[in-house]
Amino acid sequence: MTRRRVAVSGIGVVAPGGIGAGQFWDLLSQGRTATRRISLFDPEGLRSQIAAECDFDPAAHGLDAGTVEQCDRYIQFARVAAAEAVRDAGLDPAREDPWRVGATLGTAVGGTTRLEHDYVLVSERGSRWDVDDRRAGPALHRAFAPSTLASSVAEQFGVHGPVQTVSTGCTSGLDAVGYAYHTVAEGRADVCVAGAADSPISPITMACFDAIKATSPNNDDPAHASRPFDADRNGFVMGEGAAVLVLEDLEHARARGAEVYCEIGGYATFGNAHHMTGLTKEGLEMARAIDAALDQARLDGTAVDYVNAHGSGTLQNDRHETAAVKRSLGAHAYATPMSSIKSMVGHSLGAIGAIELVACVLALKHQVVPPTANYTTPDPECDLDYVPRTARERTLRTVLSVGSGFGGFQSAVVLTGTGTRGGRP
Amino acid sequence: MRERRRDPRHRGAAVTGLGVVSPHGVGAEPFWKMTADGTSSLTRLGRDGCENYPLKVAGEVRGFDPAALIEETYLVQTDRFTHFALTAAQLALDDARWGPADAASPYSVGVVTAAGSGGGEFGQRELQNLWGQGPRHVGPYQSIAWFYAASTGQISIRNDFKGPCGVVAGDEAGGLDALAHAARTVRRGTDTVVVGATEAPLAPYSIVCQLGYPELSRSGDPGGAYRPFTSAACGFAPAEGGAVLLLEEERTARERGAEVRATVAGHGATFTGASRWAESRAGLARAITTALAEADCRPEEVDVVFADALGVPEADRAEALALADALGPHARRVPVTAPKTGTGRAYCAAPVLDAATAVLAMEHGLVPPTPNVLDICHDLALVTGRAHPAELRTALILSRGLMGLNSALVLRRSAASSSHRRSTLV
Numbered sequence: 001m002t003r004r005r006v007a008v009s010g011i012g013v014v015a016p017g018g019i020g021a022g023q024f025w026d027l028l029s030q031g032r033t034a035t036r037r038i039s040l041f042d043p044e045g046l047r048s049q050i051a052a053e054c055d056f057d058p059a060a061h062g063l064d065a066g067t068v069e070q071c072d073r074y075i076q077f078a079r080v081a082a083a084e085a086v087r088d089a090g091l092d093p094a095r096e097d098p099w100r101v102g103a104t105l106g107t108a109v110g111g112t113t114r115l116e117h118d119y120v121l122v123s124e125r126g127s128r129w130d131v132d133d134r135r136a137g138p139a140l141h142r143a144f145a146p147s148t149l150a151s152s153v154a155e156q157f158g159v160h161g162p163v164q165t166v167s168t169g170c171t172s173g174l175d176a177v178g179y180a181y182h183t184v185a186e187g188r189a190d191v192c193v194a195g196a197a198d199s200p201i202s203p204i205t206m207a208c209f210d211a212i213k214a215t216s217p218n219n220d221d222p223a224h225a226s227r228p229f230d231a232d233r234n235g236f237v238m239g240e241g242a243a244v245l246v247l248e249d250l251e252h253a254r255a256r257g258a259e260v261y262c263e264i265g266g267y268a269t270f271g272n273a274h275h276m277t278g279l280t281k282e283g284l285e286m287a288r289a290i291d292a293a294l295d296q297a298r299l300d301g302t303a304v305d306y307v308n309a310h311g312s313g314t315l316q317n318d319r320h321e322t323a324a325v326k327r328s329l330g331a332h333a334y335a336t337p338m339s340s341i342k343s344m345v346g347h348s349l350g351a352i353g354a355i356e357l358v359a360c361v362l363a364l365k366h367q368v369v370p371p372t373a374n375y376t377t378p379d380p381e382c383d384l385d386y387v388p389r390t391a392r393e394r395t396l397r398t399v400l401s402v403g404s405g406f407g408g409f410q411s412a413v414v415l416t417g418t419g420t421r422g423g424r425p
Numbered sequence: 426m427r428e429r430r431r432d433p434r435h436r437g438a439a440v441t442g443l444g445v446v447s448p449h450g451v452g453a454e455p456f457w458k459m460t461a462d463g464t465s466s467l468t469r470l471g472r473d474g475c476e477n478y479p480l481k482v483a484g485e486v487r488g489f490d491p492a493a494l495i496e497e498t499y500l501v502q503t504d505r506f507t508h509f510a511l512t513a514a515q516l517a518l519d520d521a522r523w524g525p526a527d528a529a530s531p532y533s534v535g536v537v538t539a540a541g542s543g544g545g546e547f548g549q550r551e552l553q554n555l556w557g558q559g560p561r562h563v564g565p566y567q568s569i570a571w572f573y574a575a576s577t578g579q580i581s582i583r584n585d586f587k588g589p590c591g592v593v594a595g596d597e598a599g600g601l602d603a604l605a606h607a608a609r610t611v612r613r614g615t616d617t618v619v620v621g622a623t624e625a626p627l628a629p630y631s632i633v634c635q636l637g638y639p640e641l642s643r644s645g646d647p648g649g650a651y652r653p654f655t656s657a658a659c660g661f662a663p664a665e666g667g668a669v670l671l672l673e674e675e676r677t678a679r680e681r682g683a684e685v686r687a688t689v690a691g692h693g694a695t696f697t698g699a700s701r702w703a704e705s706r707a708g709l710a711r712a713i714t715t716a717l718a719e720a721d722c723r724p725e726e727v728d729v730v731f732a733d734a735l736g737v738p739e740a741d742r743a744e745a746l747a748l749a750d751a752l753g754p755h756a757r758r759v760p761v762t763a764p765k766t767g768t769g770r771a772y773c774a775a776p777v778l779d780a781a782t783a784v785l786a787m788e789h790g791l792v793p794p795t796p797n798v799l800d801i802c803h804d805l806a807l808v809t810g811r812a813h814p815a816e817l818r819t820a821l822i823l824s825r826g827l828m829g830l831n832s833a834l835v836l837r838r839s840a841a842s843s844s845h846r847r848s849t850l851v
Contacts, residue, residue: 046560268589
């Protein structure tokens with residue numbers, strides 16, 4: 001199949017501790033953490049009572065009361081991130097052929113927060129199976145349908161091209177961007193608004209991760225609770241947020257005089273066919289995804305200048321991922337910085353893959369590798385360079401971002417570029 | 426485009442197996458028999474706890490015993506929608522006579538599903554545990570049973586399929602987008618993709634969630650609840666169930682001796698806004714035109730149309746006009762059908778079921794009718810009453826979603842397809 005070159009021409013982000021790319025990059029480059037005791041509801045009784053929350057005032061970001069009523073929190077995040085990204089790209093949707101502009105957004109748990117909120121009302125706090133429909137809120141059907149996410153973002157810009165919601169659990173963000181990449185590369189759209197959003201900090205989602213002890217119980221020290229690759233890590237810290245990238249046919253971007261950040265060099269995903277929540281020690285499937293994504297970019301492992309890790313902070317993830325990166329990059333893995341921003345912004349399930357890609361774009365732009373916060377004690381089985389606590393200047397041309405998710409999914413995206421916004425890749 | 430198909434490097438996506446779990450029954454054979462006969466399986470909703478809702482009629486899968494079909498380890502950690510998916514996937518593999526020995530490597534087999542409602546019954550049970558009894562009563566499988574990716578993950582794990590895995594959480598049209606995504610995955614280099622959609626949205630809380638859709642039929646009469654293209658149209662009846670197809674790279678399929686039953690020839694997708702049905706006319710027409718162009722297919726070559734048939738007057742009108750816009754004068758002659766009026770609309774699964782029906786219809790040379798629909802009020806050759814015999818080589822399948830997606834898919838019968846199934850099934 002012939003492929004067109006696909007550029008990233010704009011970015012936007014709503015992340016804990018950083019709404020907007022500027023604040024977000026300040027947080028990451030300073031190695032600060034945005035994890036804290038949960039304030040969105042009373043977490044008493046939960047094993048993990050901490051999360052990375054967004055201090056988000058929808059009105060301050062231009063969302064009117066009607067939009068707030070209609071759109072769940074995760075969609076509000078997505079709309080704010082998308083507005084920033086489109087503005088950043090200098091794209092005027094009204095001047096584009098609407099049939100040639102698409103939107104692909106990822107989410108893992110979609111409208112769960114509103115689904116749970118209304119459930120409590122209609123079930124009278126879990127007291128009846130035949131729940132009472134008369135107590136349901138007016139936007140419940142929109143929360144029920146995950147396609148509301150991409151639909152809402154598409155309506156925001158009046159686009160008429162291919163629109164899709166992608167939902168592959170914790171790789172949703174990478175997979176949504178990958179889906180959009182194919183849409184543009186293979187010519188079905190010239191521009192695609194691509195990203196992901198989740199707002200999973202609700203009792204049911206916290207409780208279901210409690211049940212499998214996937215989340216950190218470091219309730220006494222929330223600021224230092226998310227400890228990817230550190231010997232003392234004990235699970236991930238829940239997060240929330242959204243990020244959006246404007247993907248654009250490179251020729252289309254050039255024709256409208258747009259400056260671009262970088263290109264999507266390649267994307268691949270595989271299943272591990274092993275376990276819905278478990279990972280192998282060998283990391284074969286993630287390595288295969290990395291190899292395939294690099295191969296599409298016509299690069300080998302030695303070209304990678306920075307690995308943005310999945311780095312969730314579970315023991316099995318950190319070892320799985322370390323093994324996978326070594327398998328793909330060989331000896332070069334030891335010379336390559338690899339960090340996890342989940343140490344700072346938590347793990348926002350489906351959203352985080354897109355948030356991490358925005359971090360990668362910013363790393364290329366600033367030629368700075370963000371650190372792994374809280375990393376103090378090495379794990380002998382995780383012996384790569386995890387960029388402890390302090391950001392690092394580095395010449396970056398090729399950046400790899402990887403993700404693992406429930407279902408056994410392993411995804412990889414390669415970004416290539418000169419690293420300066422004005423540069424032509 | 427014709428040159429592309431002669432290109433020896435071109436990888437075509439062939440349908441080699443069908444797995445169906447629907448209100449008409451489990452398996453493609455009972456499904457086709459009921460479909461060809463024009464039988465309706467819509468009934469008064471009888472699910473526990475659902476007796477008093479304004480939704481009265483739906484398509485329920487009856488007589489489905491997951492314990493007889495799926496191992497206990499998978500059963501306990503999955504919702505009914507994944508039970509359907511695991512079953513339909515196995516049926517599709519069996520139907521294609523595909524076995525693990527046919528995989529060049531685990532990485533050569535991918536899995537793509539569409540999911541629009543998730544594991545609602547499982548989720549409601551765990552919500553009840555949480556809010557009725559407390560967080561320690563939430564079970565360990567909630568995190569993997571409720572989410573939209575459950576079926577793709579479990580099909581991958583149960584069968585050791587390590588190829589590209591995908592999940593589109595689309596509205597109805599997402600089912601066709603999943604088929605197209607799978608076909609593109611084949612074109613990009615994966616030999617085999619298990620693709621489909623199943624839904625189980627008939628648990629009490631899931632129904633309460635759907636009641637906000639203005640398009641939902643509230644009729645209490647199973648024969649009258651879902652009557653698209655008529656002046657009595659009053660919305661759609663929801664359903665559960667779905668279908669899974671086995672797609673294989675065409676040459677690879679032939680080399681292993683599989684029967685190529687149809688090829689995925691073209692797809693188009695557009696967006697025109699949630700519940701903006703008048704606008705869907707332009708969106709659907711554009712999707713059809715795009716799909717036909719990709720299939721290198723002239724409008725006159727379309728032998729049968731499987732309509733979206735929402736059952737909302739404004740939407741039905743938009744669909745009829747979209748066909749006229751995209752197919753020209755041929756739109757008034759080509760047989761159009763909507764067999765889903767006999768099963769209800771199982772969200773993402775509805776158009777996948779239509780794709781399976783299209784393959785069967787082409788094999789049997791028979792356009793199945795549109796149950797419960799008579800006296801249509803649009804300028805379409807809608808097949809009603811009895812099935813209509815016709816030589817069918819090209820099928821156009823249409824779908825629109827409640828959140829605004831429009832999709833069109835072109836399936837073509839392979840020149841080398843045999844029609845031996847015709848004598849055995851009808």
